[in-house]
Structures are given as C-alpha cells and as structure tokens.
Amino acid sequence: MTLAAYTPRSLPESLAGLISLALDLRWSWHHGGDVLWRALDAETWDSTHNAWLVLNSVSAERMAELAEDPGFLRHYQEQVRAHDAFIHAETWYSKSCPGSLKSGVAYFCMEYGLSECLPLYSGGLGVLAGDFLKASSDLGVPVIAVGLLYQQGYFRQAINTEGDQLEFYPYNDPTMLPVSPLAGEDGQWLRITVPFPGRDIRLRAWKAQVGRCQLLLLDSNDPRNEPGDRGITSELYNGDPEKRLQQEMVLGIGGWRLLRQLNIEPTICHLNEGHCAFALIERALSWQIDHQTDFETARTANRPTNLFTTHTSVAAGFDVFTDSLIKLYVEPWLRGSQLTPERLLQLGKQNGSSAEATGNGPLNMAWLALNMSGRVNGVSRIHQEVTKAILQPFFPRWPADDIPAGYVTNGIHTPSWDSPESDAIWTRACGKDRWRRPLLHTCPMADIPDADLWAMRLAQRTRLIHYLRKRLASQHCRQDTVHGAVKDQAAACGLLLDNETLTLGFARRFTDYKRPDLLLKHEERLVRMLDNRDRPLQIVLAGKAHPYDERGKQLIKRWKQFSRRPEAQGKVIFVEDYDLGIATQLVQGVDVWLNCPRHPWEACGTSGMKVLVNGGLNLSQHDGWWAEAWSSDVGWAIRPGASFDELENSDRYDEDDALELYEILEHEVIPEFYQADQDGLPRAWLKRIRASMDQLTAAYSANRMVREYIDAFYLPMVALGQQRTPEVAAGLVREYWEIDQHWPKLRFRAVNMDESEGMQTYTVDVYLDGVAEHRIGVELVAEESEYGPRTVTEMAMKYALSGSSHGFVYQCAVPARPEGHYTPRLRLKDQRLSLPMENPSIAWLN
Ligand SMILES: *Cc1c(COP(=O)(O)O)cnc(C)c1O
Helix, strand or coil: CCHHHHCCCCCCHHHCCHHHHHHEHHHHCCHHHHHHHHHHHHHHHHHHCCHHHHHHHCCHHHHHHHCCCHHHHHHHHHHHHHHHHHHHCCCHHHHHCCCCCCCCEEEECCCEECCCCCEECCCHHHHHHHHHHHHHHHHCCCEEEEEECCCCECCEEEECCCCCEEEECCCCCHHHCCCEECECCCCCECCEEEEECCEEEEEEEEEEEECCEEEEEEECCCCCCCHHHHCCCCECCCCCHHHHHHHHHHHHHHHHHHHHHCCCCCCEEEEECHHHCHHHHHHHHHHHHHHCCCHHHHHHHHHHHEEEECCCCCHHHCCEECHHHHHHHHHHHHCCCCCCHHHHHHHCCCCCCCCCCCCCCCEEHHHHHHHHCCEEEECCHHHHHHHHHHHHHHCCCCCHHHCCEEECCCCECHHHHCCHHHHHHHHHHHCCCHHHCCCCCCCCHHHCCHHHHHHHHHHHHHHHHHHHHHHHCCCHHHHHHHCCCCCCHHHHHHCCCCCCCEEEEEECCCCHHHCCCHHHCCHHHHHHHHCCCCCCEEEEEECCCCCCCHHHHHHHHHHHHHHCCHHHCCCEEEECCCCHHHHHHHHHHCCEEEECCCCCCCCCCCCCHHHHCCCCEEEEECCHHHHHHCCCCCCEEECCCCCHHHHHCHHHHHHHHHHHHHHHHHHHHHHHHHCCCCCCCCHHHHHHHHHHHHHHCCCCEHHHHHHHHHHHHHHHHHHHHHHCCHHHHHHHHHHHHHHHHHHHHCEEEEEEEEEECCEEEEEEEEECCCCCHHHEEEEEEECCECCECCEEEECEEEEECCCCCCEEEEEEEEECCCCCCEEEEEEECCCCCCCCCCCCCEEECC
16 A cells, blocks of 8 residues: 555644654553543543544544644643653663663564554563563663564454354554554655565565654565565464564564664664574674675674573474575575575574584574574573573583573563552652652552552452453353343343452463463362352453464363353353453452463563552462562462472372462462451451562562663673674684684693692693683583582683693682582683673583
8 A cells, every 4th residue: 555545634733743642652551641532532542542543533523623622622732741741851761871772772573562452462472572662661771673563463362152262363454553654765665675585575664652662563565565475464473384484584684674774773682582583694794784794704793782582481482494494585685695595504503603513404593593692581580590401502511500591580561550549559659750760679658558558459359340341241241141041231240250359360371381270170179269158259361372272272161161150150250352451451450360380381471560560469380580579478379399300290290289279279368368357458468468569569560671681781782792893803703713623622631639628729731722821711610519509610820831732731729529529621711702602612621
C-alpha cells in the first residue's frame, strides 16, 4: 500500500497535538491521558486500550464538537503540556552519566510486549523486552529497539466446550496499531532490502514511540514481494524452520540496514536471545565497508560492544539451521563480501574461532552470537550457572566456574503493572515519580496503616472479580448455557468468584515444565480447599499452549474439566486468550501468585514480580528470581533445599513438590489469610505484604535491571570498544593468528613443590614456543574440597631459563593441600581483550 494510505486523519488545528499523544505508547503505563481517550470514545478505549484506534474512530463532527468544548480543551492542553515537559525533562541518565553510552544502544529482539493492542509477542521474552524499553525511557537511557511487525503475531486462543484449545490468527491492520510508517526523504517508504535466493525482499519500516525511546519494526508485507515473502512477518513462532530463518534474516540483516539508513550508529548492540545474531554479522560487514578492512578485523573491532543475553535453559532451546539451508540463503547476501558462507558456518559452531572448525554441519544461532560478542549473560543467579553449563562446549577444557557468563536478574516495569489503588498507596509512601529514579532504599511502607493496606487489597480483588465476571459473560457462562446447566447468563456470572475469598492466580504458557497441573496431582485435596465453607480458596488460571504442544493442550483440558466439577464451579476459572491485558488484571487482583516450574528450567520468571507492587504474595518454586528474592517473611518457597540431582527421577520430584505445595497452602497460606483480629485485619498476612512490597518491589524492577546492564555491561564494553580502533583490531587479528599457531606446542615441562609451615611453594617450568610471556597467564587451580574453597592463584614469572629456548619459571605459594589438589594451567592474558570470550585457549598440566 502506498504510504499515503497511512497518513493520519486531519484534525482541527486546535487538537493537532492529539496525534503525537496517541502515537506515544506511554499511555500504556502513564494514565494521565485516560480521561482524554475516554472523552473521545469511552467504549473503544475501555475495550482496546489503544489510543490511536480511539483517535481514528471518532467522527469528524464529534471532533469538531470537542474542539469547541472548554472542558475537553483544558484536559487536552494539560496533557500536551505534560507530554512536552516529559520529553524535555532531565532524566536519571542525563543527570548521572550523560553521554557515557556514546551513540547509544541498539536492542534486538524477536518479540516485544508493550501493550495488548500491539500484539507482537508470545510471552515472557517479549514482555521483558517491552518492559526493558519502558524502563529505558523512564531513565532516559538512549536505547533504540528493533523488531518485526507481525501481521498476525502469536495465535489468539479460544477454548471449546470440550476443553480443546482453538487457535485463531486475526489480521492486525497496521493502520489500527499505534505505529507510524517510516518515510524516506522522498516522502515514500524507506527502502530496505535483504537479498534472498533469486530475489530481494522489500521491507517496510514502522516506528512505535515508547516514551523517550523508539521501537523500529520491519515488515515484509509489501505487495511487490512474492506472496510467500509477504508472509515472512505474519506469524510469530509458527514452527517452520525455513520461515524462521527468513524471519531472523529480516530482523538481523534488515534491522541493521534500517539503522544505517536512518544514520544511527549505535555504540552497543544488545541481542536479547540469539535469534537476532545476524545483526552482528551485518554490523561487521557494514563496518568493514566503512573502514576498508578485512572481515576478521571488522569482527574483532566490533566484538567488544556486542552483548548476548540468553534466556535459554537447555541447549536444545537454541535455534539451529542445516548447512544446506544456510548456504542457500546466505549466499546472495554475502556475495561480493569477504565473508564466505563456509566461514559464516564456522562462526555458527562452538569452536568457530579455532582452526579446527569446519564449514560444514548446522549453524547454531547461539554459537554465532557468542563468536561475535564480547560479553554474554544469563537472567538470574541460578540461570548464570545453567548458562555456564550450556556454554561449556564453547569453552573446551574450561571449568564451569571460569566460564565468563555473567547475569542480570530480570525485572518488570513497575508503572505498567501497578493498580490505581496501589499507585495511591505508593504515592503516599514515597511520592510521585518514584519509579523513574533509582530506588535504593526501601520506602516507608511501614507508615501506611494495616487497615489501608487491607482496603487496597480488597479493592483490587473486587475489581478483578468484576472484570472477570464481565469478561466471562462471553466465555464461561455462555458455555454453561450451551450445556443447559444455567439459563441466565448474568446470574451465572454473578455467582462466579467471591470478593472476600483468598484468590490464587496461575497464568503462563501451558507447557510441561511449568507444571500447571501440579495442584491437580491430588485432586481431592484441592477440592477440600476449594470447598471449605469457612476458609475457602478460589483459583484463576490463564495461559496458551503452543499450537504443536499436545501435552500443553491436555493440561488446559484437564483444568477445564476440573472446573466443571460441582465443588469447583464458580471457584476455578480459566480465562481464555492470556495476554498483557489479562495479566495486568490478574497481577493486581490476586492474593497469591503461584509458580511451580520444574527446576532448573525456569531461567528467571517474571510474572511473580508483577504482583509485588500490588501487595500480592508469591508462592513459588525455589527457582529463577524467587531463589534470590525469597525469605520466609516475604512469601513461600517450594522446597528451598532441593537440588538438581533429584531431576533424574522427575516423577518423584514432581510428587514431592506437589505434596509440599499442598502443605504450604493448607497449613500456612490459608490459615494466615483468614486469621483476622478483632478489627477484622489479618495482621500476619499484612506484615508479610508489607515486607514483600518493601524489600522486593524496587529490587525486581526493570529500573534496577536497566541500570545493572549499564554498570556491569554497557559501560565496561564501551570502554573496551573505544580502544579497538581499526589499527588495534588489525594488530590483534595478526598477533592472535600467530599465537594460535604456537598454542598447541605450549606445555609444562616440570613441576616442583616444596612444603614448609603449612605452605606449599609450587615452581613450574613452562615452554612458550615463542609466544610473548606477558601474553600468558600461569595459574594454579584448586577445586573446592574439605581443605578449602576453590582458589585460582596467579603464578609469578621468576626468570627465563637460560639454557632453554623460550622456557620460563613461574612460582607461587599457597596453603598446603594434599597432593593432586593443585593443578597448574596456562591461559591467555591480555587487557585489550575480553577473555576468555575472545580466545578460550587453555592448557593444563596433564
Ligand atoms: C509476564 C508475562 C509472561 C511471563 O510470565 P512467566 O511467569 O515469566 O512465564 C508471559 N505472558 C504474559 C502475558 C505476561 O504478562
């Protein structure tokens, strides 16, 4: 379609500012403008939360009327002024470290969850990317994000009367989405192309404004593309590997080309998962052209400023493409460049840096990302360990402890998840704007009286139930009518759930490892809790199963069937089509959020963080973020002591977890919730809410997460990257090519140990085969044992052996341990490199 079709409607002069207000997704978390959107079209606003759609659905007559309405004009002008002030305000970044990220950060991700009206996400990864972007806006961090504009996105879910999941792919008309087309200087679409076999794919580009940040979105639905190619950006995760490769090429290659066309030269390139690794290749290729170098120099020059964040918990979770598919697809792209398809395939292997790598066999997107990045991180403390284990093949002969995977625990964008009630309480406790600056200390939530906290909880729960009754009038009650059980829909829905009852929430992807059926292991025990007259429990569930995940679909069916049992009717509710809108309602209203993934499969988990600000409590597996956050005064953990080893018997493991879950509910959660004093207040529960809000809300916010990425990753990466001039990079390539030739010959020739007074002095004689000794680190390693913790001690070079060619003597003294506990090793040592990422060469005394 021509760009003219997407030109915004003309508005009365006096209301022209509505366009930029409506196109800034800030309205998805900042509610100052709600009154405007509601005045324009309350019904559309309430049902879609899409200000752009609201603006475009108002008739010209109504618009003219509003342009004369003093009340509306006053609100409008206030909002325009406020938005202006927001754009120009000082921010945390502009005050505390302005300019330190140079030209900023490009953030690549396959999906973004910003609002339910921009359905470009499937779950946790996308919501995290959306929250990252919103928090970057709050802090004023120069981030520009790149993604795909899916015409259909992830499937929409309905569930039939049998409990089977039905999948729908409604078309998202881009004119209805809060995005605007990106035009070139000629006023027509920006022209981005990606070469494919026998054709060039034409891409259109869109912009979503996210406060101070932008999300650029590519789509291939240009009528001049072949029909199949127009559909590259239609569905998210549709399962076809070739389509997937096409999408990843469009995102990575097209994404980087788009930035170039806009003259954006980001200093940092941050990959949120390996799907977008082609961006790093395209970055190196374009740098190579600019600087007239070879590809390896370009790769070396850019590597320190590329960051790879992985959210994967099993090696099988990484995308892998066959070499025949890769060769077919990358050949047209790489034609004329110095990078051959064979070399690209090498870089997609665990030993891609070494001479042993071949140009055959599949390409793994995670290895490609690693071979192109200077740093890598997981997304929780536990996930850091898991990541080290997964990355082990990339670092042959390195102990897991020394594998350079860092971690930044995920966080959520607090202002997107709080309720009006909790917002009011927090404003009382710590003032306005609290989420936009670092919250270092806990807020004085202690000053908020118990009665007010409890009133907040009741109001939130009541609002959730009201929402569910309305929503389910078209779902649950309708179905019962079909079955002839209940005639009157309104009455049926009026009986759903109860405002005073302890409400448990469980919502996430329905897939085996998340164990959504854990609570159903002993159905009768659950029924007794639901059916308890004095201290009842009610449960709200939601979640989609991937279209190919039969097991996940069965789990949904199981819950649907369970919810039909007479004892569960009106007390167990499954809400269809889980999305950001439903998530927002659930995390505000539920008392307890349940998460019970099978350890250690949950990389981090974020949904439980969303209840913190609202005074909801977590009952969760001791895994992911909860393993860091949990203490007995803030919530409940399922089996904190359990270890990985038990995984070998997963049935037994599941059973033990289920039993503990029932115990916690029956003996701790339910009694504490209903244990009210003479004022009707459950004091112990309220104390727990206060502790959870105080201790965890700021710590698990995206605000904290973004600042941690800056301090621990971006800033050191910028510093290292700055030293990597084209000359330095070329020198490094030459020098390390040499070192790699010598490396197989480096060895230990003799080791001696003297012991006295509890100390051992190790002396080693090493042969360096011509490698400069200042490039070599000799270390003495002892693993943890009964004799002490793990230690890595740098040995000092004493002298060169005169009688030998390139032999050196190194020495160090360490506390005595039995023979065989200390082992010397050789590795590279170079301040100019990120090691061992950039060169994992290592040699042990054998
Ligand atoms: C937060 C969120 C998720 C992630 O939930 P997890 O518990 O981390 O799996 C998934 N989907 C939606 C809609 C969310 O809001």
